Amino acid sequence: MKGIQLTKSEEELMEIFWEHRTPLTSVEILEMTKQVSWNGNYLHVMLRSLQKKGLIKVSGMRRYGNQYARQFEAAVTKAEYGANLIMSKGLVDSISQVTVAMARQAEHADKAELISQLEEIIKDLKET
Template sequence: MKKYQMSNSEEIVMNVFWQTPEPLTVSQLSRLLTGQDWSKNYIHKVLRWLSDKEFIKVVGIAQEGRYQAQQYVPTLTKDEYLAYMLEEQGVNNSLFARIAVTLFKKDKKQRTPEQDEKLIAELEKMVDEYEAQIEEKSKEK
């Protein structure tokens, strides 16, 4: 995958892809992009940008009336993209710890002990996954 950051328009389109399990055509995207007053030409342009960056790919052709339209799917999940962006921005153990503390302190008075336990378990899982990734990368070298 080529590694680039997404523009706002690209991110809006990708969020539609990430929320839709099936491949999408430009017409389908146009209907799903609620709140956007984009022409189909602009949607084509955004799809070309995303394709050039290898965030989406063509997986087939769909019949739409008298025309055939390409169907697109994302090449990565939202979590994979966010992990890539965090890595690019230099997430390290210190930042990881600050994020965890911030999450834990947020709305502390409104949480139950069960919610605290769930949050701690999720944070521990994140740390374990992060450590596993670091270990895997060190083995690759």
């Protein structure tokens, strides 16, 4: 997934997968995105592109009448994708500085919870 860049539409589609957290068919996605006016062909192009980039995967089939549709789900979390974006910007050597800057930017975050999560991450990293 290193250095993956998404189009605005691909990013919007990934947001749908991250938000719903369940496998979705193209039929379901088209129903959810009527306001965006993606047509079926364009959606299938985006699904193939995201699958090729390793961001979604086929996770099953669902029957619609006498046809079957593939179900897709996210293959990476939103956090993993975000980390990939940061790393692709050449910030690998300053991960700790980026983490601190992001923690300071999180105005609405519960600071005690954030500290607890960071301590857990540090503990896990020390163990591995």
